[in-house]
Amino acid sequence: MRRFWFFALLLLPVLVLANIEAYRFDDPAKEARYRGLIAELRCLVCQNQNLADSNAELAQDMRRQTYEMVQNGSSNEEIVTFMVQRYGDFVLYSPPFRPSTALLWIGPFIIFVVGVVILLIFIRRRNKEPEVELSSAEHARAQSLLDNKK
Amino acid sequence: MKARYLIPFGIFMAIMAIFVLGLHKMSEDPNFARNVPSVLIGKQAPEIVLPDLFDQSKMVSSSSLNGQVWVLNVWATWCPECWREHDFLMYLAKKEGVKFFGINWRDDEAAAKKFLKDKGDPFVAVGFDPESRSIMNWGVYGAPETFVIDKQGVVRWKNAGAMTREVWEGELKPLLNKLEKG
Numbered sequence: 001m002r003r004f005w006f007f008a009l010l011l012l013p014v015l016v017l018a019n020i021e022a023y024r025f026d027d028p029a030k031e032a033r034y035r036g037l038i039a040e041l042r043c044l045v046c047q048n049q050n051l052a053d054s055n056a057e058l059a060q061d062m063r064r065q066t067y068e069m070v071q072n073g074s075s076n077e078e079i080v081t082f083m084v085q086r087y088g089d090f091v092l093y094s095p096p097f098r099p100s101t102a103l104l105w106i107g108p109f110i111i112f113v114v115g116v117v118i119l120l121i122f123i124r125r126r127n128k129e130p131e132v133e134l135s136s137a138e139h140a141r142a143q144s145l146l147d148n149k150k
Numbered sequence: 151m152k153a154r155y156l157i158p159f160g161i162f163m164a165i166m167a168i169f170v171l172g173l174h175k176m177s178e179d180p181n182f183a184r185n186v187p188s189v190l191i192g193k194q195a196p197e198i199v200l201p202d203l204f205d206q207s208k209m210v211s212s213s214s215l216n217g218q219v220w221v222l223n224v225w226a227t228w229c230p231e232c233w234r235e236h237d238f239l240m241y242l243a244k245k246e247g248v249k250f251f252g253i254n255w256r257d258d259e260a261a262a263k264k265f266l267k268d269k270g271d272p273f274v275a276v277g278f279d280p281e282s283r284s285i286m287n288w289g290v291y292g293a294p295e296t297f298v299i300d301k302q303g304v305v306r307w308k309n310a311g312a313m314t315r316e317v318w319e320g321e322l323k324p325l326l327n328k329l330e331k332g
Contacts, residue, residue, distance in 0.1 A: 039192070044291035044292075045291055045292065057256055057282075058291055061256075061282035061286065062282075062286070063282060065282075065286060084189075084191070085189065086190075086286060086287060086288070086289040087189070087289045087291070088187060088189040088289070090186070090187075099161060
């Protein structure tokens with residue numbers, strides 16, 4: 001019995017997934033679009049959350065706006081444009097490639113290239129290190145040490 | 151040879167230094183992390199048509215200020231910075247002749263009315279926007295936010311955060327003077 005309750009408790013976090021507002025859609029395709037949109041639009045108040053995750057009041061209103069536009073037959077593109085015209089590219093979780101966002105897109109590759117270059121320099125320098133020449137006395141000593149091992 | 155092993159430690163310390171400086175900068179400026187650049191600067195100002203805070207059977211419209219230089223202020227009684235800046239807004243409206251159009255955002259109607267009754271009303275008109283209908287057109291994501299609109303109806307400036315004497319003297323006043331002449 002105790003075990004049962006233990007597993008039942010594990011299911012508790014799933015309840016969190018229950019949505020805050022239940023919007024009714026006349027068409028499942030619209031509902032899917034709505035879910036897609038609120039997942040890719042960013043909440044401006046808590047900037048590391050999307051609209052779907054955020055409980056901020058502005059996010060609630062932006063979800064309602066998205067819902068109304070989906071219900072009224074706006075395309076995904078129209079809704080995204082509506083948001084970008086007001087809040088800028090910042091509202092998108094995957095911002096378009098523009099001069100202002102170039103660093104965001106290219107940055108990781110620049111860091112990668114710099115890393116590879118440093119690695120190559122490091123390896124080359126190591127190969128160039130001169131081999132240590134041993135004198136005949138040292139050779140003899142090494143030989144005797146190796147013989148002793150046997 | 152030993153110094154080599156200090157390199158990762160050095161890198162670690164450098165990263166820590168950047169974090170500490172970043173946090174320090176954020177703590178000094180409450181808007182540091184939040185200042186999302188406005189896309190409305192240089193664009194035609196969205197028209198505001200909202201129920202009048204004082205009489206919701208009537209509407210207020212920003213078109214009443216067309217042809218003038220005016221300032222939009224988005225505020226609410228739940229916003230601490232709005233309380234802080236209010237006296238200064240009163241001063242600007244009464245002594246400097248700034249024309250403020252107010253949007254009361256997602257607020258309690260009675261609390262908002264009481265706020266203006268107790269502390270004075272710096273606004274030409276106040277629209278009541280409990281559902282973010284109008285503020286969303288302006289890309290507002292917090293309160294207070296302040297915009298300047300010129301005689302041609304173009305948005306020229308935006309400030310997120312409280313209006314202070316430094317902001318007024320450093321940015322807003324010179325801009326308003328310039329726009330009044332233009």
